[in-house]
Amino acid sequence: MTKLQVAVDLLTTADALALTNKVAPYVDIIELGTPLIKSAGLSAISAIKAAHPDKEVFADLKTADAGFLEADLAFSAGADLVTVLGAAGDATIKGAVEAGQKHGKKVVADLIGVENRVERAREIAKLGVAFVEIHAGLDEQAQPGYSIQTLLDDGKIAGVPFSVAGGVKIDTIKAVRDAGADVAVAGGAIYSAADPAAAAKALKDALTK
């Protein structure tokens, strides 16, 4: 079954906790977005894990270098999954994977900005990551003509475990599931909703019904 991941792209631990306390019952994975980690630091990871010990906590580090060191820091702070950039060198990805092995935790390779996502996804899948994230970031989503369909097509073709992030919404989440994604990531569709709990519940229901 496709898991639901909430991407918390807020800037303070207090705001993040206020959101996750509302939406946790409906999500499988809680992601601390890159801006949150940069703003609040590793202590935000520890705070979210302490508040939600039953959830998988995902630290969106988007590591570009020093793969072992950065992943080790986030796992030590309480993360269950961390991201490394798919555009990074293989040595960086392997370093993050080694840190995951040390802690018994998982690494996800984020394909944001990668031109040939299918080819790189297949290469990275051999490096020991749990899955790849087929991802169009906020800036790419803002470009005219952006469509999530390109992500779904690449995920289907790649034939490796994958998540999808890039403006997943209530009207697209079933297509994400039907494309075979292991995880659907929703940020703005939840944290910008007037009622985040209701939005998260609707997304979860759409995945399961």
Ligand SMILES: O=C([C@H](O)CO)[C@H](O)[C@H](O)COP(=O)(O)O
């Ligand atoms: O990873 C993300 C982005 O790079 C900002 O940190 C987002 O969390 C990801 O794109 C999911 O958010 P939405 O696109 O708003 O669903």
